[in-house]
Amino acid sequence: MxxxxxxxxxxxxxxxxxxxxxxxxxxxxxxxxxxxxxxxxxxxxxxxxxxxxxxxxxxxxxxxxxxxxxxxxxxxxxxxxxxxxxxxxxxxxxxxxxxxxxxxxDPRLTPLECVEASLKVAQRGTGHDRRARAKELLAQVGLGSREAGLRPRHLSGGQRQRVAIARALAADPxxxxxxxxxxxxxxxxxxxxxxxxxxxxxxxxxxxxxxxxxxxxxxxxxxxxxxxxxxxxxxxxxxxxxxxxPQHPYTRLLLASVPSPSWNPAEVSRLRAEMMSDMRDAEGIRT
Known part of the structure; x- marks a missing residue:
């Protein structure tokens, strides 16, 4: 579907x-x-x-x-x-x-308040229901009651991203x-x-x-x-x-540009030159 x-x-x-x-x-x-x-x-x-x-x-x-x-x-x-x-x-x-x-x-809001606010904007449930749902969403992304009550400045980068994911899921998109x-x-x-x-x-x-x-x-x-x-x-x-x-010269160049133990700058330069010469002739999308 x-x-x-x-x-x-x-x-x-x-x-x-x-x-x-x-x-x-x-x-x-x-x-x-x-x-x-x-x-x-x-x-x-x-x-x-x-x-x-x-x-x-x-x-x-x-x-x-x-x-x-x-x-x-x-x-x-x-x-x-x-x-x-x-x-x-x-x-x-x-x-x-x-x-x-x-x-x-919002640096003023705890994760729990942040997710609750998103639920309110999305018109999901009543105040009591929103608090319960916010806790469920935070638990779903691996944040417990302690983290739910902290300000963003007290959270790690990974924890902040978990809050952002829970906030996005609040709208049930x-x-x-x-x-x-x-x-x-x-x-x-x-x-x-x-x-x-x-x-x-x-x-x-x-x-x-x-x-x-x-x-x-x-x-x-x-x-x-x-x-x-x-x-x-x-x-x-x-x-x-x-x-x-990969079939397109640009895709091959992207892959060749990824650093690895076998990374070859000369090969990257060759692919870039090939891409530039073929750019006008490369057509559309492979299906």
């Missing part, structure tokens, strides 16, 4: 200070991107900085509005609006977990979008958070859109993956197939 359907998404931004033929120039950040995600499925979006993946995340949750194209959840097209009503409706369908949980948590959710964490904590996310997905059937530059993380947490370059999807396949047998 398809939960999220994205069709022909386009987003451009004004190039400040650059004028062409009397009007401000624009840079295309996302160029005709389409994909679907099924119930309980995890889709990875990978690419280097500036490839457009974070812009897609922001459009999915309504922080940016697309120039054209549609986003639908469970067959219902999301309204292209940033009105309070439209944003609240979208928040019940799609939630976002950011890379830096500390900057997105159909789609959970994660933008580099473990990039700021130690490797050992990354593994714990990734396992937690995988467990939640399998238990709840929530659809994931997982954005990362870390191919090892994408391999671990996603079923399918898209590779983005300069705003376009250049390759897509099941994650294992895509990473083991």
């Amino acid at each position: 398809t939960v999220l359907e994205v069709d022909n998404l386009v987003k451009s931004f004004e190039d400040r200070g650059v004028v062409r033929r009397g009007s401000s120039a624009r840079s295309v950040a996302v160029d005709d991107v389409s994909f679907t995600v099924g119930a309980g499925e995890s889709l990875g979006i990978v690419g280097e900085s500036g490839s457009g993946k974070t812009t897609i995340a922001r459009m999915l949750v309504g922080l940016e509005l697309q120039d054209s194209g549609t986003i639908a959840v469970n067959g219902r097209t999301l309204v292209r609006s940033q009105s309070s009503r439209a944003r609240l409706r979208r928040a019940k369908d799609v939630q976002l977990v950011f890379q830096d949980p500390y900057s997105t948590l 159909a789609v959970l979008v994660m933008d580099e959710p473990v990039a700021a964490l130690d490797v050992s904590i990354q593994a714990q958070i990734l396992q937690l996310l995988d467990d939640i997905r399998r238990e709840s059937g929530t659809a994931y859109v997982f954005i990362s530059h870390d191919l090892a993380v994408v391999r671990q947490i996603t079923d399918r993956a898209l590779v983005m370059q300069r705003g376009r999807v250049v390759e897509a396949d099941e994650t294992a197939k895509l990473l083991e047998n």
Whole structure:
């Protein structure tokens, strides 16, 4: 069952200070991107900085509005609006977990108060019910009563990210979008958070859109993956197939650029040259 359907998404931004033929120039950040995600499925979006993946995340949750194209959840097209009503409706369908949980948590609220506030915004239950549900959600992400009563400054990075995940789950979203959710964490904590996310997905059937530059993380947490370059999807396949047998020069370059004991800078340079020479001829998306 398809939960999220994205069709022909386009987003451009004004190039400040650059004028062409009397009007401000624009840079295309996302160029005709389409994909679907099924119930309980995890889709990875990978690419280097500036490839457009974070812009897609922001459009999915309504922080940016697309120039054209549609986003639908469970067959219902999301309204292209940033009105309070439209944003609240979208928040019940799609939630976002950011890379830096500390900057997105209210420093005045304890985790329990934070999750309760999200339940209230999502109009989930009464005051007593919200308190009980908040405790359940925090327990689900591995936070007990002690951590639930601490301010964010007293929590570790991993604990803060657990709070952010519980807050996102409070809305009971159909789609959970994660933008580099473990990039700021130690490797050992990354593994714990990734396992937690995988467990939640399998238990709840929530659809994931997982954005990362870390191919090892994408391999671990996603079923399918898209590779983005300069705003376009250049390759897509099941994650294992895509990473083991990449077809597009850019995908091969991304894989060759990952440091390893056998890492070869000369091979990276060769692939980059190949990519640049083939860029104009490389077509679309592998299916």
